[in-house]
Amino acid sequence: MNKPTTHARNLKITKIGNSAGIILPKELLARLRVEIGDDVYISEAADGLRVTASDPDFAALMDMAEGIMRKDRDVLKVLAK
Numbered sequence: 001m002n003k004p005t006t007h008a009r010n011l012k013i014t015k016i017g018n019s020a021g022i023i024l025p026k027e028l029l030a031r032l033r034v035e036i037g038d039d040v041y042i043s044e045a046a047d048g049l050r051v052t053a054s055d056p057d058f059a060a061l062m063d064m065a066e067g068i069m070r071k072d073r074d075v076l077k078v079l080a081k
Contacts, residue, residue: 011022024032032053034040041055069076 009025009028011024013020013022029035032040032051034053038053041052043050043052
């Protein structure tokens with residue numbers, strides 16, 4: 001089984017006012033498909049932290065909703081009338 005290729009980057013933590021931040025290079029913003037002002041989400045993963053452009057909690061809820069809609073399709077059709 002092939003291991004997924006990782007592209008580790010060394011990013012410095014920078015002081016931003018009373019907070020700290022990491023400046024994401026242009027190519028990482030492009031890979032995330034985000035722009036300045038967009039939200040990103042950080043969630044815990046088995047091997048560390050994951051940064052995504054979509055809310056993983058919302059995605060999980062949508063998956064659950066789609067399962068319910070598939071399972072109860074006939075009931076939902078009747079209720080929609």
